[in-house]
Structures are given as C-alpha cells and as structure tokens.
Amino acid sequence: MASGIKREPFTVVVPTMWKYPPFLDFIQDLVDFELVGEVIIHNNNVAETPNHPVLNHSKVRHYAHPQNIFVNPVFNHGVRTAQHSRICLMNDDVIFDLRIFYRVHDILTENTGIVGICPGLSEFKQIPFECGATKIVPWTGQHTFGFGCLMFVHREAYIPIPDTFHLYYGDNWIFDTALRSGRTNYLITDAFYYTPYATTCRNLPNIDQNLAAERAAFDHAMAEFMNSLKKTNQ
Numbered sequence: 001m002a003s004g005i006k007r008e009p010f011t012v013v014v015p016t017m018w019k020y021p022p023f024l025d026f027i028q029d030l031v032d033f034e035l036v037g038e039v040i041i042h043n044n045n046v047a048e049t050p051n052h053p054v055l056n057h058s059k060v061r062h063y064a065h066p067q068n069i070f071v072n073p074v075f076n077h078g079v080r081t082a083q084h085s086r087i088c089l090m091n092d093d094v095i096f097d098l099r100i101f102y103r104v105h106d107i108l109t110e111n112t113g114i115v116g117i118c119p120g121l122s123e124f125k126q127i128p129f130e131c132g133a134t135k136i137v138p139w140t141g142q143h144t145f146g147f148g149c150l151m152f153v154h155r156e157a158y159i160p161i162p163d164t165f166h167l168y169y170g171d172n173w174i175f176d177t178a179l180r181s182g183r184t185n186y187l188i189t190d191a192f193y194y195t196p197y198a199t200t201c202r203n204l205p206n207i208d209q210n211l212a213a214e215r216a217a218f219d220h221a222m223a224e225f226m227n228s229l230k231k232t233n234q
Contacts, residue, residue, distance in 0.1 A: 007105045008086065009037025010152075013078025015071045016092035017045035019199045023092045024052040031059040035101040040078045044068040070166035075174075079158045085110075087158070089151045089174075093199035096150060097192035103136050104188070110156035113139075113183030114174050116147035117193055127189040134192075139185040147171060149195050150188070157183060162221040165214035167201070172218060177225060 012030055016023060030036045031054060039057075043049055043064040055062050063077075075089050086108050088101075096117070104115050115136065120129035124143035148171025159177040161170045178185055201207070 007035055007102070009035050009084050010086045010088050010101060010105070011078065011082035011084045012036055012039045012088045012090060013042075013075060013082070014039070014090050014092050015042040015044055015069075015074040017068070017200045018043075018048045018050060018092075020093035020196070022095060024050055024054050026095050027060070028052075028054045028057075029098065031057050033098050033101070035098075035105065037084050038082070040081070042069065042074040042077070044070070044074075072161040072166050072170035072173075073163070075170055076160045079153070079155055079160070082155060085155045087153050087155060089153065091149045091195065091199075093197070094149050094193070094195040096194070097132065097134060099134050100150075100188055100191055103134050104152045107136055107186060108152055108154050110154045111183065112154055112157060113178035113181075113185035114157075115152040115186040115188060116144070116171075116175070117150040117191065118142065118144075118187040118189045119146040119149075119193060119195075120189065121145060127187065130190050132192045133190045135189050136186050137189055139187055142187060144175070144187075146195070146197070147175065147187075149197070150193070153178075157181075159225075162217070164217040164221055167204075168211055168214040169218040173221070176222060180226065180229060 027039055030039055038059050038061060040061045043062060046064045054060060079087055086105060108115055118126050120126050122128065124145045126143055151171065153174065161173045175185060
C-alpha cells in the first residue's frame, strides 16, 4: 500500500442466526481493523445468541429481532443507517483477507457499481486463485457464483431491495440494478477467502417453494424498475 493515503472507514452489515461458530471471532478481527468503522449485526435468532465480548464493543451495533427478518431487510436497514458511505455487505459464514478493504476503498465511489468476491472456482471457470495478491477487475460476463457472500457498495449507489422478497435475490437485485443504471460492477479475485456456503439457508424449510415465490417477486420488481428507467430517460 502506498503510504500517506487517508482512507475513510467502512460500515460492515451482516445478518446472523449463529450457525457458523467462527463468526464472532472474525467480527473481533473486523473491529480491530483500522478500515472498519462500525459493524451492524442483525440477530435473527435471539435464543441462540452466543456470549462473546465483541457484542459489547463500541464499534458494534447489535439489533436483536424477536423473529427472523431475513437478509434483504437487513441490507436495506444497514445501508440506510450506516455512519460511513462505503459499505460491506457480508454473510455470517465468511472469513477473508482484510486487505480486501484497502483494494475496494480505492475503487469504490458513488459512481461505481457493486464489488463482490470471486472465489475462483474452476467448475464455474472463474478467474483462479493464484497467490493471494488480491486484485479487482471489471465484471465482463464472468460467472458470479459466490458473489453475494461478500459485497461492497457505496451508499449513494445503492438501490434498496423491494420488500416483496426477503431472503433470496437481494444480491441479484443489487448487481442487476447497478448494471442497468449504467454502472460497472467489479470482481475481487485472487484473494484469501473461505466460506462453507449457505450455512444458515441450507437448513431453512420450504426452500424450493420460497425460491419460486421470491423469483416471481424479483422478476416483477425488476420489470417495474426497468420501466421507471425508461420513463426517466424519455
């Protein structure tokens, strides 16, 4: 990193149901890091809240919900109430190289689209992990499996997720509305990163039924968004 560069901190937003044991230890790493100004945790499973000192840290805002409000409302609330303009939207089952914040900071502005992780999986022909150099490249059609697990967005570029779908397709909405608004999205590649994937979602009931219902809601909302863009540009 070049010396003398003043970087503004990030707000980190994360929903959790406490299914990934290393989660709060990683939150401790985040609050100890200079580029994390605050962490907003939405607790969707109060009964299983662990006893961990980081929940009382001055950088942590902990919202405990009597019932699961799911992920999309959490992201909307986090962006709306964030103290900082650069925002990290993350799943609670990821661990990543904190140098990512440096790389993202230098590219993320109000004119940027969404920046998200590319885990480098060969089965999806993604840009492979090579040495952990951590590079950010424009999205030009590459497969986006894993992208929604770790995303960064500027508050001024964020278009709130409609309240007609709560669990799925939030990352699709953020990604697609950025593109359709004329912004460039980016991939974080060759970065040290780990997740077991879907630690919480895999155990939820009625997955296929909920996916279908929320897909229909997403398609309807996206059609309305595209119509609003057309009217604006007329």
